[in-house]
Amino acid sequence: xxxxxxxxxxxxxxxxxxxxxxxxxxxxxxxxxxxxxxxxxxxxxxxxxxxxxxxxxxxxxxxxxxxxxxxxxxxxxxxxxxxxxxxxxxxxxxxxxxxxxxxxxxxxxxxxxxxxxxxxxxxxxxxxxxxxxxxxxxxxxxxxxxxxxxxxxxxxxxxxxxxxxxxxxxxxxxxxxxxxxxxxxxxxxxxxxxxxxxxxxxxxxxxxxxxxxxxxxxxxxxxxxxxxxxxxxxxxxxxxxxxxxxxxxxxxxxxxxxxxxxxxxxxxxxxxxxxxxxxxxxxxxxxx
Amino acid sequence: xxxxxxxxxxxxxxxxxxxxxxxxxxxxxxxxxxxxxxxxxxxxxxxxxxxxxxxxxxxxxxxxxxxxxxxxxxxxxxxxxxxxxxxxxxxxxxxxxxxxxxxxxxxxxxxxxxxxxxxxxxxxxxxxxxxxxxxxxxxxxxxxxxxxxxxxxxxxxxxxxxxxxxxxxxxxxxxxxxxxxxxxxxxxxxxxxxxxxxxxxxxxxxxxxxxxxxxxxxxxxxxxxxxxxxxxxxxxxxxxxxxxxxxxxxxx
Numbered sequence: 152x153x154x155x156x157x158x159x160x161x162x163x164x165x166x167x168x169x170x171x172x173x174x175x176x177x178x179x180x181x182x183x184x185x186x187x188x189x190x191x192x193x194x195x196x197x198x199x200x201x202x203x204x205x206x207x208x209x210x211x212x213x214x215x216x217x218x219x220x221x222x223x224x225x226x227x228x229x230x231x232x233x234x235x236x237x238x239x240x241x242x243x244x245x246x247x248x249x250x251x252x253x254x255x256x257x258x259x260x261x262x263x264x265x266x267x268x269x270x271x272x273x274x275x276x277x278x279x280x281x282x283x284x285x286x287x288x289x290x291x292x293x294x295x296x297x298x299x300x301x302x303x304x305x306x307x308x309x310x311x312x313x314x315x316x317x318x319x320x321x322x323x324x325x326x327x328x329x330x331x332x333x334x335x336x337x338x339x340x341x342x343x344x345x346x347x348x349x350x351x352x353x354x355x356x357x358x359x360x361x362x363x364x365x366x367x368x369x370x371x372x373x374x375x376x377x378x379x380x381x382x383x384x385x386x387x388x389x390x391x392x393x394x395x396x397x398x399x400x401x402x403x404x405x406x407x408x409x410x411x412x413x414x415x416x417x418x419x420x421x422x423x424x425x426x427x428x429x430x431x432x433x434x435x436x437x438x439x
Numbered sequence: 440x441x442x443x444x445x446x447x448x449x450x451x452x453x454x455x456x457x458x459x460x461x462x463x464x465x466x467x468x469x470x471x472x473x474x475x476x477x478x479x480x481x482x483x484x485x486x487x488x489x490x491x492x493x494x495x496x497x498x499x500x501x502x503x504x505x506x507x508x509x510x511x512x513x514x515x516x517x518x519x520x521x522x523x524x525x526x527x528x529x530x531x532x533x534x535x536x537x538x539x540x541x542x543x544x545x546x547x548x549x550x551x552x553x554x555x556x557x558x559x560x561x562x563x564x565x566x567x568x569x570x571x572x573x574x575x576x577x578x579x580x581x582x583x584x585x586x587x588x589x590x591x592x593x594x595x596x597x598x599x600x601x602x603x604x605x606x607x608x609x610x611x612x613x614x615x616x617x618x619x620x621x622x623x624x625x626x627x628x629x630x631x632x633x634x635x636x637x638x639x640x641x642x643x644x645x646x647x648x649x650x651x652x653x654x655x656x657x658x659x660x661x662x663x664x665x666x667x668x669x670x671x672x673x674x675x676x677x678x679x680x681x682x683x684x685x686x687x688x689x690x691x
Contacts, residue, residue: 189522189523313524314532314535316519316522317518317519317522317524317529317532318516318517318518318519318532319517320513320516320517321516321517321518321584322535323492324490324491324492324509324510324511325507325536325588326535326536371523372523372568372570373523374523374524377523
């Protein structure tokens with residue numbers, strides 16, 4: 152048991168770093184994923200991840216495998232797409248999903264164009280799939296800083312963010328906080344995706360957000376519990392995924408997301424709130 | 440008593456097409472005003488204009504009533520019924536202007552929330568998720584939230600649509616209580632019997648104001664026919680409205 156669960160972390164520094172990284176990611180991405188899901192933006196995260204990819208690639212092409220260049224590139228591309236799509240959705244009649252699709256496709260095409268101009272490079276795979284087993288101090292600090300910031304901002308803006316999701320019309324009628332709080336939320340999504348891509352890669356980083364949130368929905372109808380369960384599943388998947396990857400030699404990023412996918416599958420099957428099995432075995436209806 | 444809100448040659452609409460055309464008039468403080476008219480007459484549009492959700496195409500809305508003293512219940516409230524939130528928390532949102540973004544909700548506020556829930560007859564429903572409420576219970580919840588907003592001007596857009604008689608009676612009593620407290624209520628309504636019994640003042644709208652004044656003088660067969668006739672679909676090729684082409688409605 153010790154060999155299976157603890158010794159990888161006790162013996163190897165890189166595993167401890169990876170552990171800190173995935174736990175920090177899980178704590179930040181959990182609540183963000185829940186809000187995304189409740190706002191019916193589950194696929195928006197995916198679009199945003201695609202938007203970040205070209206930015207990170209450009210950073211990589213300009214400065215090599217440099218943390219800050221790639222982070223800056225990812226942030227710029229992500230913010231440009233998120234803010235652009237958000238602004239178009241609020242200022243025009245277009246819905247946000249359509250605006251987001253338009254923006255991220257342009258960003259993606261631009262990125263592919265830029266990358267192809269410079270020829271291909273194997274190291275670019277780092278950007279795509281992340282390097283959770285090779286997190287250096289700076290990257291780890293960045294990830295931890297991002298999740299701390301995420302929690303602080305969520306604590307401050309929780310009320311308008313929830314209200315904006317439940318009843319946007321009411322929020323508009325009582326305050327002007329709706330638009331700014333939505334933009335702050337989009338910024339948090341981008342930040343977490345950028346933090347996540349160093350560990351899991353741009354495309355898989357969304358998995359840490361959406362899978363735990365989607366799984367949590369099958370266990371409770373209560374918002375606070377939803378967030379707590381999502382964080383637990385995210386962190387748990389991180390730890391289990393690292394162990395699976397360590398013992399089997401599988402790449403760690405996909406292993407983590409696959410474990411989260413397993414948690415989702417179990418929740419779909421057995422979750423008491425609208426899960427498959429409880430539905431197939433309905434209990435007698437109540438008296439009132 | 441002064442006016443809570445005044446319309447000066449107000450035109451509201453969408454895509455340059457007027458939905459409320461050249462409206463003039465004043466709503467005195469403490470009025471209980473029904474807005475009636477056929478579908479497409481601009482009733483909801485007028486409320487949106489007053490609530491500040493829609494900017495006028497021309498003319499303006501004047502009034503000493505600041506935005507935070509207006510409570511607005513739209514026709515189809517955009518509440519996401521699948522969101523995991525309970526009755527208590529949804530009602531508590533009525534305190535927004537008092538507590539704002541960061542303000543805490545204290546003991547006195549909790550009393551007010553419980554009071555509001557009791558006032559709409561929803562005691563015992565505090566922890567029910569809003570997704571499990573019936574249509575009438577949901578409307579009661581939204582009325583409880585309005586109650587907490589403690590506004591001087593209350594705008595209700597077809598608040599009694601698809602509700603049973605008991606719920607309508609309870610909610611009408613609440614509206615009358617608000618009015619008794621000196622609040623101004625403007626409600627868009629289709630049930631003319633209800634208007635005749637409970638609303639002393641009526642504005643009959645058919646994009647242009649048809650009549651505005653005491654309910655029994657406004658809701659006459661002649662006026663109602665006139666309203667139906669005037670309220671035809673918009674013309675895609677309508678030309679720009681000349682500034683002089685303007686018939687003012689009579690003020691209350």
